[in-house]
Amino acid sequence: MRTTTNQFIRRFYCAFLVSLSVSGFQNSGNANNVSTQPAAHDAKPFVKPRARRVFKSTDEIVTLYGTKVREKLKPVFSAHGVSYPPKEMTWVALKQEKVLLLFAKDGSGKQRQVLSYYIIGQSGGPGPKLKEGDMQVPEGFYRMPSFHPNVIAHMALDVDYPNEEDRAHAIGEKRKNLGRDILIHGSRWSSGCLAMGNVPMEELFVLAYDCGLKNIKLIFAPCNLLVQKPNVDFKKQPAWLPSLYTRIAAALKQLPIDITNVPAAETLEETKATY
Known part of the structure; x- marks a missing residue:
């Protein structure tokens, strides 16, 4: 009987700890922001309790940064x-x-x-994004359907990958799991997105x-197709890729592209734009 009782107590205690852990995740608002509050019997916490994250709306973000950004950008325009x-x-x-x-x-x-900004962080190489986990930045013509004021990378703009054209290609090639959540965001690290640094991202936002x-169109190109060929092995790429590059090159030809003055600030997290 004592053994059974002890087993019951241990199981109850384990269940109690699990319930506390789940409660910590639910109350944090972020699964990565686990509460570090010490238990009542702890004399000293091992780490300083982390402040609860305050979530902001898009309007609140613009109110917070808008005045400074507009004072900076209006003379440039x-x-x-x-x-x-x-x-x-x-x-x-x-x-x-x-x-x-x-x-x-x-x-x-x-x-x-x-404006011209240096992309601090991006993954992959030339060639389109074809599936989830390939680490590729998409290539093609896109839009930004929404704002993301609350992301770990400061703030972000959503890119509508996969768009209708991406999905049509995937259906024709019987590809699934195309990937998603492609963003233009702050910070410096990226996995299939464009990491711009926090200060530039405030301006872009x-x-x-x-x-x-x-009212904003996006063109994601492997390189400046007007002056060089992409470093792509077309034998290993989809048959439609040369046609896409032809269309991208035609679109770039309508724009006065100049990258001579873009700052090479790869080692800096808070890069500035070239005006």
Whole structure:
């Protein structure tokens, strides 16, 4: 009987600990933010309790950073003859060059390269994203459907990969698990996304908010196809890839691409834009 009682006590105690662990995850608002509050009988905690994360809305993020960002960007746009916020924009990511270039039309309707950012972190290499876990940054024409004000990488903009074209190719090739959650985000580490650093991301976030996500087009290219060929073995790539690159090159030809002044700040987390 004593053995049975002891077993019952041990099982009850283990269940109690599990319930505390689950409660900690639920109350934290983030599965990685486990509570470090000491038990009542502990004299000293091993680590300092982590402050509870405060989640913010998109509007709150823009209110927090908007004034500073707009004071910085409005003169830049004005110097290029572009009103702020612009009615439309095209953002071009060149993967090999690791740059994000922002274009808008001036008063005469001419495209101007207004901002240039160094991409601090990205994974993979030339070639499209085909499946989950391949670490590739997508290639093609995309949009940004939503804001992400609460991510571990400071803040982010969602990229609509896989889009309709990606899904159509996958159906034709009987591919599944295409991957998802491709973002343009802060911080410096990335897995299939574009990591821009926190300060540049604040600028991109506010600019996208002011311009309107529906008014921004994304072009993700393997490289500047106007001056070089991508380092891709087409024999190992889908048959439709050369056609996609032809369309991307035609789109890039409409833009005054200049990467000569983009800062090579690979070692810096908080890079600045070239204006």
